Amino acid sequence: MITSAMIFGLCGAAVIGIGLYGFVIHRNLLRRVLAFNVIGSGIFLLFGAMGYRSPILGADPVPQALIITGIVVALSATALAVALVVAYARATGQSTLPEDGAEHKTEDKADER
Amino acid sequence: MKSESVTQAKKQPDMIEPLFDLILSALILATALAAVTGRQVFRSVIFFIVYGVLIAMAWLRLGALDVALVEAAIGAGLTGVLLLGALGRLKHLGQISATSLSIWFRVAMAFSAAGVSLGISWAFITLPEPVGLQAAVNTQLTIAGVENPVTAVLLNFRAWDTLLESVVLLVALIGVWSLAQNEDWGMRAGLTTHSPSDEVLTSFAQILPPVGLLVGVYLVWAGSSQPGGAFQGGTVLAAMALLIVMAGLMAPPRVGSTAVRLIVVLGPAVFLAVALTGALSGQFLTLPPAMAKALILGIELFLMLSIAATLMLLVLGPPESKAKQ
């Protein structure tokens, strides 16, 4: 039986894959934040679809509540991540992270303790 | 003849609904792909916003109106605004570097991602019979004090989650503020630019906010029995406030102002106060059934204010004077 739950559940699973792909291949930080949001909404979609599987009982309100919490939490994380990206660009003019080797060369100075 | 057409009419909804869902899913996948693989970041963000709206539609199909509201407002709307704002800042500050990765890496990653999706799908398809908490929620709904089951879960059964979540918003805000430059501390939130005010925007910003205020409060009030709640209402208020600020009708609030900090703290504080009042008699975060509805609405109204303020400030970002070249 092809139900809404089945369709959107699989859709969610596919979206998670698309988001993961985007997260891994991009170096641009803003695009990674975007991909992170795509993964998140895919997870929520799957979660909500799983809560809608019972035609007799209707939709399960607990996943819905948890998803609302999740969306707000994801926004908080996105806001901080975006602020970090902008702050980093302001400090260095870059929107990608440098390779690891460059991180260890600078010393920890006392006045910035 | 008549019975035949009746059965015909009955068959069509059976076919149309899954068909609609399939088309919607296809659109969702397409926009997700476009958002993730788009060449220009700006286009990707636009596709992401569209994707968010489509997801909200999917929520409607899944019987989750509260989630649809939150997804449209926060997931698509505010997140999109955040990303666009950042994009604007990055263009202003420096280059947007392009990725140059080998095609084999991309293919390998695509296969891995597909593998993960397949694994998840397999887990999903082979799930045992549904064992949700619908029955438990419905039984306790009257004791919970509200008719909207999602509100009951958020503000009563799992209120500790929601309290922590309202604090998570605050953590993000303090974190965002802490990324300001030392010399900008305490100043007005966001980038100070002097842009000419747009006539149309100004008109909107004069007409909409009072309406938006009503809508926001109504969403919270109605959230006890219909779809709605503090997060939905708070987002509408935040959007109105942002509109007013962006139209230049009001200066963004000062990050160092005590009033701003008070509003931001008020929601979680009231929530905590209610939680701890019962704790002294051994009932942590317990809402007595007689007062449950009043308490929930009270908490939600204060929460709405804090959420509105915090969301607006999160979108505006840390105080930032114009970068010296």
Place this chain on the structure above:
Amino acid sequence: MNGELALVLVATLPLVGALLTVLFGLRGGFIALAVAASISIALFVLILDVAQGGVIEIAVGGWEAPLGITLRADGLALAFLTMSALVMVAVILFAQGGFAPRTIAGKMVEKRASYAFWPLALLLWAALNAIFLSRDLFNIYVGLEMLTLAAMALVAIGGKAESIAAAMRCMMFALLGSLLYLLGVSLLYAAHGTLDIDQIFARTTTANADFVAAGLITAGLLLKTALFPFHAWLPPAHSNAPAPASAMLSALVPKASFYILLRFWFEAVPDLANQAVMWFLGGLGALAILFGSLMALRQMRLKLIIAYSTVAQIGYLFLVFPLAGGDYSAQPWATNAWSAASFHAISHGLAKAAMFLCAGLWIVAVGHDRLDGMKGLAQAMPMTTFAFVLAAMTLIGLPPSGGFTAKYLMLSAAFSAGDIIWVVILVAGGLLSAAYLYRPIAFVFERKALQTTVFVSHRLQAIPLILALAATLLGLASNIPFELLQIGRPFASSGEME
């Protein structure tokens, strides 16, 4: 105050404190101190109550699981709560001076970092306590997010480009980890209709989703714990933050995700803990020990040595899985291995915090953290040096210290189980940590007159010393903590500490 109220206070007082410090920025340090004292008192009452009366449990709002959330204080929770409290009190005391508001022309002026530090530190503490007390997998997720965001902001609080970059890298790993964890939890709920750890354990059906969920949850938590090979984000993040922040980040933050892994594999899904999975986790731990130690040997900056040491020490924690998990949980040596993990987590937390604070004091004294510029510091600051050496003893596992007790318990478990590979790993790890910790100590003890040193007050120097002494005390008086740990532990086999 009874035990249940104490539990509630331990969970909520950090939140109250954080809200107050947001509102009254100029008094941030004082508020944090007052709150820290109150939480310590509440925790003490809670420990007494649990020691006398057994596990304390609360159904929040009066709603039992699966509808509601359960909070529980058992031995393991108390151990981690105590570790957090000790480290947080020390950090809050240490940071009073460094993050105090400036006084300009007689008036106190608020500054960015001195404002933001206090709410972030208290919120980090709130998140830790929420995680340690929770029995609900989604509630744990919310706590984890709070922890991650607070930690990220603390990494970047210095404002340098390197710290912001480190925070970004940190965030990418942490966000991915959270998503994987959340996906796993949602699958478990869909399969069994509950988010409560004990109810998941009591499930009657096994779905394919269980395996996928276990894999996702574990992967997500490994990312957050910075276990090899997901460790790359940790050293730059911890070494570029100011000393009090580094102390919190290294001593406490990875412990939270490890704690959840412990709960998950020992209490929620022990039936899924087959030997392959347990040995895989142990194997990654062994690689972390080796890789982290070798990298620490190559560093020329003290804070990087300490940060890579964390990477290595986290590896030790994961030896609990092959030694006490799955099939071994009913064996007599499982108690020793399981307790060893807690002893190690706690003594590492205390010692690592002490080390970062010592590093912070030395940086104040000479202006940088390069090893070659630290010669002669032992004469100039003997108290700090003594604290550092004591902390090093715990990390190496020399008696008497909490680290020695942990190693001893782990070794005895490995011997009893007959799995000599872990014995080899433990011994090798001990030798390697001796090597990479000897280097800075040797530099510091070199006799050389220092050109310019900034004076550091003895009060400040006492703080890491007390932490290091606590870590040592854990080894001297290990019976009481050992007994306390066992309270409320499921499948407790009758193991006894020798």
